[in-house]
Amino acid sequence: MKTNSLDYPPEADSWMSDVQSMLELARVLITDAIIELQSRRQHQDDALLFDRLGLNRERILRSFSYLEEVGIILNLTERSFDPFRQYPVNPFALILAIRESERGRPGLEFGVMHPEARDTNLRTQAKWAIGTVKKNIERFENQSEDTDFIAFLGKRYAPVGAKNDPEGLNQNWVKNVRYWYDAFLYCEE
Template sequence: MNIGSLSSNWLLHKTILDTSRLGESNLSNQSGLTNNPFEELLEQVLLQTKMNHKSTSNLDISTLLARLDSLVPQTGAGVPQSESLSSKTTGSNNLNAHLKGVLQNTGHFFQEAGKKYNIDPALLAAISIHETGNGTSNAARFKFNVAGMMGKNGLKTYSSIEESIFDMARNLRQNYLDKGKLTIAQIGAKYAPIGAANDPTQLNNHWVTGVQRYFDTLTTGSNYA
């Protein structure tokens, strides 16, 4: 599954866990109750699986995930996965190929922070690239602030790029992902709200599209346009 559809993957995992507990006895009651294409797809796979298994309650969840993985369209906003890191997470070497300025060769920090807070490192890197002009902003060069993190007196100052990256990851986990903000658009509405008083030049208008663009690039391995 493309990492750009991780929100669907998270919902998929949760739905499968809930559905698998229902057992075969409830499968017949699900017919006609689906409200969207995703639910219809899930029902179809469960019914197909029923033909080859006596009970879906004993079905290996990973097997069902793999089947749905091949069927779900490769679309959707790029998002962090709240349950676990994606198997297609971008490696530090691939990140480093895109990181410039003071972000150069910091891919391993994004990976370590991503692992600690259960966030895709590509999302952390995409936010940093957008916020700093890929490591060239004054905030990044003189304050080691690579995520636009604010404190009581304005932009925070860090002792290192590593510290800034880990603080960004902590903030995203505690104040965004754990509160149900799972897509870049949902994160951006709070992280960089349009019309904010501290955004006189209206740069926040481009936050979601910018971060999404970098995220897509980092997870597909293509070059920036």
């Protein structure tokens, strides 16, 4: 009776083991190369995003305390603000500046105290902050008394003397937001 199996010489097992090891090594090297290419692509995409939104990429990467949140924050901001429209401020730099200035714990990331936003999550806090900025840009553009948008926004976002600010921290809000706004805004030297 004939069998369909092949008889391999004893040294074939060693050779097959070597081939399997080389294939495994090749798989690992290819996987590493793919990860490196994806990382470079993400790096290029991030650079293009920062440039397109008028942001200082290097300063944000060096100074922004919540780098893991940048993508979410900018994505949500981009849904509300056209990056090609003219605003009295760069809304993307402003939202990052507010986040950095507020330094809120989870559920209060942007310091939004409204009951529907308080103790929620980053997305909800960001959406409320973005909505507040957007509404106040419209108000700012429809008035002629104030010429400094960040100060205008500060009167509403973090009013000095507010009952929910017993330590008087709101008095520093405009100064802090302006500092981080200037830091995160791209400008040619």
